[in-house]
Amino acid sequence: MLLSITTTYYPATDLGYLLHKHPDRCQSFPLSFGQAHIFYPEANEQRCTATLLLDIDPVKLVRGRSANLEQYVNDRPYVASSFLSVAIAQVFSTALAGRCKDKPELVQTPVPLVAKLSVLPCRGGEGFLRQLFEPLGYTVTAQNHALDETFPDWGQSQYYTVELQHTLPLAELLSHLYVLIPVLDDDKHYWVGDEEIEKLLRHGEGWLTEHPAREAITRRYLKRLHRLTRTALAQLAEEDELDPDSTQENHAEEEAAVEKPISLNQQRLNAVVTTLKESGAKRVIDLGCAQGNLLRTLVKDSFFEQVTGVDVSYRSLEVAQERLDRLHLPRTQLERLQLIQGALTYQDKRFTGYDAATVIEVIEHLDLPRFAVFERVLFEFAQPKTVIVTTPNIEYNVRFEKLPAGKLRHRDHRFEWTRQEFQTWAKQVAERFGYAVKFQAIGEEDPEVGSPTQMGVFSHQI
Structure with missing residues (x-):
């Protein structure tokens, strides 16, 4: 062979x-x-x-x-x-x-x-x-x-x-x-024994937990032995839960506290919704929806016919569902909404068929070596007509009084980009996958450091 x-x-x-x-x-x-x-x-x-x-x-x-x-x-x-x-x-x-x-x-x-x-x-x-x-x-x-x-x-x-x-x-x-x-x-x-579980988890680290076929992979790798399969899947589930949702919630609260004085979250949501309506998008998928801030706005608006939220964290989806339930919306509105668990670095057929995809304050949580996969999943395979991406502008961080010098806005951020870095990335992605991109500042623009949030709006060139 x-x-x-x-x-x-x-x-x-x-x-x-x-x-x-x-x-x-x-x-x-x-x-x-x-x-x-x-x-x-x-x-x-x-x-x-x-x-x-x-x-x-x-x-x-x-x-x-x-x-x-x-x-x-x-x-x-x-x-x-x-x-x-x-x-x-x-x-x-x-x-x-x-x-x-x-x-x-x-x-x-x-x-x-x-x-x-x-x-x-x-x-x-x-x-x-x-x-x-x-x-x-x-x-x-x-x-x-x-x-x-x-x-x-x-x-x-x-x-x-x-x-x-x-x-x-x-x-x-x-x-x-x-x-x-x-x-x-x-x-x-x-012979397949307990040591095979350790091999599977070791060599599957970083990708198996989030793989859509992880159950089939685990079952076949362990020769369909029920006891070993159950044990391995239980450990994978524990790893999934170790994606520390409670810690992420605390960090998200810290980030919100930093941005609260300028009501940045609401300004972001308003900008995204306005852009979606201008694009004519009726079917929207929010990738990395977290606890559903954008979803709650979209599902209440009759302009949108289909709203889908995706997140890798099962706990975040539970919180999103609880918050949506508290809106006490009519059944006809709730039927337009669905929540699905998935990762942005894995090709997923459920991501296709939408007019627009939103990626709101998400990319900075991704490891840069995984970006090439994320770009293909979103722009090549899902390929919505419109993609809206927002991310912090690191240059603006010096204007946040509660943020120590040199610190990022969220402890889980892998990076935060300058305006030039974000625009360079966005233009390269647009050219590679057949999109045009324009940029919009979110929040009041400072003459020296720009706006606190930057937004790229990608339009597919058919």
Whole structure:
């Protein structure tokens, strides 16, 4: 079986540093079930490909144990399976762990990568393959193989040649492959016990908790063993809850207290609603709706026919629902509203079909390495006609008396942008995904530092 990883990051030969495998050498590693060989079919500054060739010895697998013919004659030597996951963990262990002694800055750097699996069993078909990888931001290309080229009437097999294209840190790609290859194969070649839960959680850290197919992934990874599956899902649920909602609420209150003297939240809501109406948007999805501040305004306005709120935090959605219930709105108005749990860094079909998407004071909570995925989820896959994004203007922070110098407005903010930084990002995104963008200041503009909040309004160019 073959796994190749290609990059066009410059210089592309830095892939050798990340994998800890020199491009000029062909290396072999003994495994309990065969041999792993690493080599580079191409390696120059513009393009570099590393290939893992796994040579499985089926006789070695059953030596010393009672065996039947099926154990000798099967697809294991030819397809990507849990054997490949073990090989990745052993021969690419340093890269999988996210370590690089010579170029540590590369570890967290998103780089353009294409992973190709020559023969990948997809028990569940191409649809299930896409359900696993597309929410993670991959562009998936799959070629189905016939059962027998000589006899086309026999139909198609469950085997595919698959290419996965994405821009992300290499360690994340390897973690995704490590977990999802045996999930697609729906089998493991070794005994599955409690230690497999720890492996799943470790390699799924940062993405599995929010993945829309996490239950199917967990069940298949643990060979459908009910006790292990229940335990793993319970731990994933705990991690979800560890997204400390009570702490986030406290931080949100702190941010509101900072901005309260200038009634910035209300000014923001008024600006967003006015812009939505000017765009003619009847169906609106609020991505990162938190506790429903914007939703409460939209659902009370008969102009809007469909209002959807999305947030990764289940607790925030509960609070949003409680606050909406306290409005005592007529049933006809409430029927226009729905709340769904989801992450902005995972492709989700539920995000499509809206006239407008609002992303209000959200992007500053995202890690910058995840931005490329967020941009594709919103502007490429959901692709609403109008997108409204608001974010703090860090230049204005010096005007908040209650905010210490150098401190961001919210403890969970990963960054806050200047006006130039926000506009540069917005213009690049608009150009890449076929939108036009205009900017609007929210709040009173200071002649030196601008307005407290900045808003970008993206219009899709059809």
